Amino acid sequence: MIASINPATGEQLASFEPYDEDRVDRLLGAALVAQSNWRLTSVDERTALLQSIADTLRARKDGLAQLISTEMGKPITEAEAEIEKCAITCEYYAANAEGFLAAEQVTAQGRIEVEPLGVVLAVMPWNFPFWQFFRFAAPALAAGNGAILKHANTVPQCALAIESVLADAGMPSGLIGVALVETEQVAALITDHRIAAVTFTGSTEVGRIIATQAGRALKKQVLELGGSDPFVVLADADLAAAARAAVKARFLNTGQSCVNAKRLIVEESVADEFVGLFTAEIENLVVGDPLQRETTLGPLARDGLRDTLHDQVRRTVKAGATLVCGGAPAGPGYYYLPTVLDHVLPGMAAFDEETFGPVAAVVRAADADEAIRLANQTEFGLGASLWTSPERSADLVRRIDAGAVFVNAMVASDPRLPFGGIKQSGYGRELGVHGMREFMNVKTVWSPEPPPRLVIRPDQTEVFDRGSGVRTVPYVGAWNTDANRITTGTTIFAVGTEIPMHSHNVEESVLVFAGQATAVIDGERIDLEAGDATWVPAGVPHQFVNRGSDELVIYWVYGGRAVTRTMTATGVTVQHLSAADRGAVGASQK
Known part of the structure; x- marks a missing residue:
């Protein structure tokens, strides 16, 4: 059941x-x-x-x-x-x-x-x-x-x-x-x-x-x-801000999160001050009915979780840690009082084990080096929070073993960023790309075919280009910039006109046709309808024949390495890629 x-x-x-x-x-x-x-x-x-x-x-x-x-x-x-x-x-x-x-x-x-x-x-x-x-x-x-x-x-x-x-x-x-x-x-x-x-x-x-x-x-x-995330507070940190963040980091969701800050590792010279600020902030927590909007600390999800947590607290205190506050179940329901354990050491339950509930373990470190060593002294490696001056943070971040390190902030998941751990905290990532x-x-796809042909229909925005996955729409001109010397224009050819075989020395070009044409590009014949487009690499011989009953209009863009903006009938932004990126043209709506 x-x-x-x-x-x-x-x-x-x-x-x-x-x-x-x-x-x-x-x-x-x-x-x-x-x-x-x-x-x-x-x-x-x-x-x-x-x-x-x-x-x-x-x-x-x-x-x-x-x-x-x-x-x-x-x-x-x-x-x-x-x-x-x-x-x-x-x-x-x-x-x-x-x-x-x-x-x-x-x-x-x-x-x-x-x-x-x-x-x-x-x-x-x-x-x-x-x-x-x-x-x-x-x-x-x-x-x-x-x-x-x-x-x-x-x-x-x-x-x-x-x-x-x-x-x-x-x-x-x-x-x-x-x-x-x-x-x-x-x-x-x-x-x-x-x-x-x-x-x-x-x-x-x-x-x-x-x-x-x-x-x-x-x-x-x-x-x-699982996780036993360290919350490292060094002597040069903003202690008041760190204490406020530590309360939320430890007691969010009643302490029942893999990325809760479970071990507060504090440099000895500021430990007393930090513990005072931290416990003062804890007094603002409201334990109560989770359906009441003023409640900030609800019950544990199961009675067995509370029993396990209380056993970890008792074993940690018995091993020599100091019980600063809390340390007892409450009820009715599966409540546990917000608890702070100070002078926690490796070998104690609150240091070695994951504590899943409202219990904070304060660990004192002699200096920054010991703080990092203690942070890494765990089988877990999910997240870590580091509180120090910005000037020191870059070097220290590289020394912390974790899937994520948040500097002067609590660990949190963000859909834009990958989330996951190392060591016994698992493998693989969620979120982000x-x-x-x-x-x-x-899947790797290798195709010996000629460079992609872009085909753009007037009523579509999909580009069919032998699989490069690029999307774009027709466009008629571009803006020159200091960084991007490009040439654009419009060419009109009478019925029956045949443009001789030729080539150019610019990196690449895109041509959009208003009218029917036959193109021969590097020996490959392509029949183009009104609204189609094709891409021509630098130095590749090509020619066009107007095979329609009206004038053939070619809107063309000859580009350098990075055309950053184009004028279009549909108002899109087009990125013109370099020859090394042979996907040719990418576009997205403004």
């Missing part, structure tokens, strides 16, 4: 029978069919869906946030922020998918294309029940993938709400299936032939199991696992 329990009261909200084998089989079959169609859709269709998902999330924000607060205990203001962040991430990939998916022309004959892998199994945690899923799903959908979501069994109602949001947004039926299954059913999902890859966020212990199962099946994995590429086949 999969149960939904309110951690603020201990009350059971709902229960669900796990899906049986037949139902799971139908989900997998539907996802495979839907994804095989989705991979063939245009980027415009995919980005339209992402925008619709963002709109749907915002329209339902109040209800979804309340569900998060009720089912896993997150304070309501943080739950609302979680939904907004999901919407922002969908919009980010909607805006950038076209560029992320564009082929990369590396040589005159060789290019790199990216293609979706297929249906990805997403095994997701409870602590950010919407964000953890959508930070995977937004780039996965943009890339053309499908998914099966196996959510944490403590948030089944959030899982079903995600399914509802996707349906309301117009996602094709079956493309992302939600499977309410028990833990022991996951192995069969991983090995099923319809699953192409696996993404998992959760504990290092479970990550090892999933990696082993997926590895045996030779399936790609992205693992975002790197996150999208994790579940794509990076």
